[in-house]
Amino acid sequence: MGPSRLPAAPPGRAGIKAAAAGPEPQPLAMNSPAALREGYEHFDPRAYLRNNYLPPRADFSSEEFVVPWKLRCLAETFASGEIRGRTLIDVGSGPTIYQLLSACDHFEEIVATDYLAVNREELGRWARGEPGAFDWSPFIQH
Numbered sequence: 001m002g003p004s005r006l007p008a009a010p011p012g013r014a015g016i017k018a019a020a021a022g023p024e025p026q027p028l029a030m031n032s033p034a035a036l037r038e039g040y041e042h043f044d045p046r047a048y049l050r051n052n053y054l055p056p057r058a059d060f061s062s063e064e065f066v067v068p069w070k071l072r073c074l075a076e077t078f079a080s081g082e083i084r085g086r087t088l089i090d091v092g093s094g095p096t097i098y099q100l101l102s103a104c105d106h107f108e109e110i111v112a113t114d115y116l117a118v119n120r121e122e123l124g125r126w127a128r129g130e131p132g133a134f135d136w137s138p139f140i141q142h
């Protein structure tokens with residue numbers, strides 16, 4: 001990525017830079033491939049898992065909370081037969097597998113994928129049962 005693709009400097013500096021160096025670089029569009037890549041490069045799967053899939057967010061005490069609701073929606077969708085076949089390919093699994101649990105009853109093979117190596121490593125740790133893998137057992141038991 002060349003310097004012209006970098007986000008614009010803060011307003012205070014922008015004028016100085018513009019005067020000294022010509023036209024101000026344009027900020028990255030938030031949905032540009034470069035912006036997406038830059039955002040993903042700093043992704044921390046452990047922080048993501050901690051913030052979203054451990055208490056207090058992962059709360060199973062009521063069926064109305066978001067995690068049980070998501071599991072229920074997934075189970076209902078897979079049970080409906082609307083998505084069917086031999087192999088399920090989950091594109092962009094992130095570091096998570098909860099979304100695939102109820103698919104196990106309906107597919108012979110499930111392939112989890114992700115753009116980020118850190119997410120694929122996180123999934124691999126869980127699949128191999130390695131120490132330090134995220135504990136999905138509350139989700140499996142639910």
Ligand SMILES: C[S@@+](CC[C@H](N)C(=O)[O-])C[C@H]1O[C@@H](n2cnc3c(N)ncnc32)[C@H](O)[C@@H]1O
Binds near residue numbers: 096099113
């Ligand atoms: C919303 S996150 C996954 C969330 C996770 N499954 C969950 O429920 O918390 C989307 C994932 O898609 C991945 N991703 C984005 N573009 C992709 C692509 N073209 N191919 C594969 N994975 C991609 C990202 O690295 C990111 O981990």
